[in-house]
Amino acid sequence: MTTATEGLDARLAAMSPAELALLEEELRAKVWAKRWGKWTPYPWQVPPEHIETLGWWLQLGGRGTGKTDGCARYMVEHVNGPACDPRLKGGHRMAIIAPTQGDAVEACVNGPSGLKGHDPRVVLRTTTGGTFARWPSGAEAKLFGAHSPDDVERLRAGGNRCLVWMEEAAAMRRLGAAITHSEMGLRIGPNPHYIASTTPKPRTELIELTRRTDVTVTRGRTRDAVHLPEEQRRKLIEKYAGTRMEKQELDGLLLEDIEGALWSRAGLDGTRAGAAPPMSRVVVAMDPAATSNEESDEMGIIVAGLGQQYIPDLNGTQRQHGYGLDDLSGRMPPLDAARRAIKAYHQHRADAIVAEVNNGGDWIGTVIRQIDPTVNYRTVRATRGKLTRAEPVAALSEQQAVHIVGSLPELEEQLVSWVPGDASPDRLDAWVWALTDLMLAPAGNFAAVA
Missing domain, CATH: 1.20.5 (Single alpha-helices involved in coiled-coils or other helix-helix interfaces)
Structure with a gap:
C-alpha cells in the first residue's frame, strides 16, 4: 500500500x-x-411542471423537510440544462438571496443541503464584484443578503439574472425590498423565474405571494420527512403537538391572524414606518431567558425610541409616537448579550439600557457595569401579570401611536401569534418593557398636549 x-x-x-x-x-x-442519480426527492421537492412559465415555485415546509435541498437541486439542474442566454459564459447568471449573505454561503452553498452537496464542482469565489457560486462551465450565482440597508442597495445594483433563489424568505428583514429589486433584474432568457424556500411565518409579503396566480406552492410536513432521524422527528412532534408552533414550524402551514392575539398583522402593517424620525429618547430593553434551555429560550433585546414630534393618533390626540428600531434578540451566552446591548446603546445613542430582573436577570447589571461603567442602566421588575403589562402597549398600537421601522420579522411573528395565557416569548417581553418605559412609565411623555 x-x-x-x-x-x-x-x-x-x-x-x-x-x-x-x-x-x-x-x-x-x-x-x-455518481451523486446525482442517488437523490430521492420528497413529493414537495419535485418542481411543478412548466415551472419556467409560472413565475414562482414556493416551497413551504416544516423543519427538516428539505426545502433548501430541493432548491439547491433545482438550481444545479437549471445550470446543467439549456442555456438561458447562449451569449453568456455557461449560459446562466443567477442570484441567491438569504436573510444575510453569510446565510447564503453557509446554507445554500457550503451546507450539506447546499449546492456543493449536489454538485461538488461548485466553487465559492469572492471578488471586488461580490461573492459568487461558480460552475466549471462559467455559470454563476451571486450571493446576497436582505438584512441591512446596504444589502438592499447591493440588490438594487445586483445585475440581470435568469433565476433567483430566495432562501428562508419569511426570515428576511427586508423581504419586500428583496422581491422588488430582484424582480427588476430578473430578465435574462425567455422565462426568468423564482424559486423560494421557507418555513412559513405571518409575513404580509409571503401571504400575498401565496395568493398570486403565478405562484405554485408545495408543502412538506416534518412528520413526513422520513430522511430526518426518527427520534428527532418524534421529539419535535411530541413537544409541539396541538400548538400553533406545530402547525407553523412542523406542518408548514401559513398562519395569518390568530384569534385572541393582542396584535394583528394588518395593524402592524398599517402603522409601519419607512424610516425613523428624530428621537427624543431611545432605550435598549432586555428580557433575560427564563431558563438555560438553548433550544427554546432567547434573550430579548429590543431597541425602541420616542419621536420628537407630536403627531395625531387614531383619536386625533397629539402625542409623541413610539418606534421599534431594531431587534437584536437571540440565543446567546450572557456575556454576548450584554456586549450586544452595550453596542446598540452606543450606536443608537440610547438614554438607557432597561432590563427585567424577575427571572434571574440580576446578572445583567453586574456584567454591563464590568464591561462599560459609562452605560446608564436601570432595572424593571414585573409586579403585574404579563397580560396586564402587554395590554396597554397593544392599545398604543391600536391607537396608531406605535410604529415598527422597516421590518422586524421575528418580533412581529411573536406579537401576532401570542395569545394571553400562553408563555410570552422574550422578544415580545422586551418590546413591552421598551414601550412601557418610553410611553407609559411616569418618566415617559404619554400625556396629551393642547
Whole structure:
C-alpha cells in the first residue's frame, strides 16, 4: 500500500498546475455524476411542471423537510440544462438571496443541503464584484443578503439574472425590498423565474405571494420527512403537538391572524414606518431567558425610541409616537448579550439600557457595569401579570401611536401569534418593557398636549 501511495504521490508531484487543475475538474465531474442519480426527492421537492412559465415555485415546509435541498437541486439542474442566454459564459447568471449573505454561503452553498452537496464542482469565489457560486462551465450565482440597508442597495445594483433563489424568505428583514429589486433584474432568457424556500411565518409579503396566480406552492410536513432521524422527528412532534408552533414550524402551514392575539398583522402593517424620525429618547430593553434551555429560550433585546414630534393618533390626540428600531434578540451566552446591548446603546445613542430582573436577570447589571461603567442602566421588575403589562402597549398600537421601522420579522411573528395565557416569548417581553418605559412609565411623555 505504501509503495502504491508513494507512486501516486510521485505522479502527482510531476504534474504541472494546469494538469492538476484538469485532473481535479475530472474527479469532481465523476463525483457529481455518481451523486446525482442517488437523490430521492420528497413529493414537495419535485418542481411543478412548466415551472419556467409560472413565475414562482414556493416551497413551504416544516423543519427538516428539505426545502433548501430541493432548491439547491433545482438550481444545479437549471445550470446543467439549456442555456438561458447562449451569449453568456455557461449560459446562466443567477442570484441567491438569504436573510444575510453569510446565510447564503453557509446554507445554500457550503451546507450539506447546499449546492456543493449536489454538485461538488461548485466553487465559492469572492471578488471586488461580490461573492459568487461558480460552475466549471462559467455559470454563476451571486450571493446576497436582505438584512441591512446596504444589502438592499447591493440588490438594487445586483445585475440581470435568469433565476433567483430566495432562501428562508419569511426570515428576511427586508423581504419586500428583496422581491422588488430582484424582480427588476430578473430578465435574462425567455422565462426568468423564482424559486423560494421557507418555513412559513405571518409575513404580509409571503401571504400575498401565496395568493398570486403565478405562484405554485408545495408543502412538506416534518412528520413526513422520513430522511430526518426518527427520534428527532418524534421529539419535535411530541413537544409541539396541538400548538400553533406545530402547525407553523412542523406542518408548514401559513398562519395569518390568530384569534385572541393582542396584535394583528394588518395593524402592524398599517402603522409601519419607512424610516425613523428624530428621537427624543431611545432605550435598549432586555428580557433575560427564563431558563438555560438553548433550544427554546432567547434573550430579548429590543431597541425602541420616542419621536420628537407630536403627531395625531387614531383619536386625533397629539402625542409623541413610539418606534421599534431594531431587534437584536437571540440565543446567546450572557456575556454576548450584554456586549450586544452595550453596542446598540452606543450606536443608537440610547438614554438607557432597561432590563427585567424577575427571572434571574440580576446578572445583567453586574456584567454591563464590568464591561462599560459609562452605560446608564436601570432595572424593571414585573409586579403585574404579563397580560396586564402587554395590554396597554397593544392599545398604543391600536391607537396608531406605535410604529415598527422597516421590518422586524421575528418580533412581529411573536406579537401576532401570542395569545394571553400562553408563555410570552422574550422578544415580545422586551418590546413591552421598551414601550412601557418610553410611553407609559411616569418618566415617559404619554400625556396629551393642547
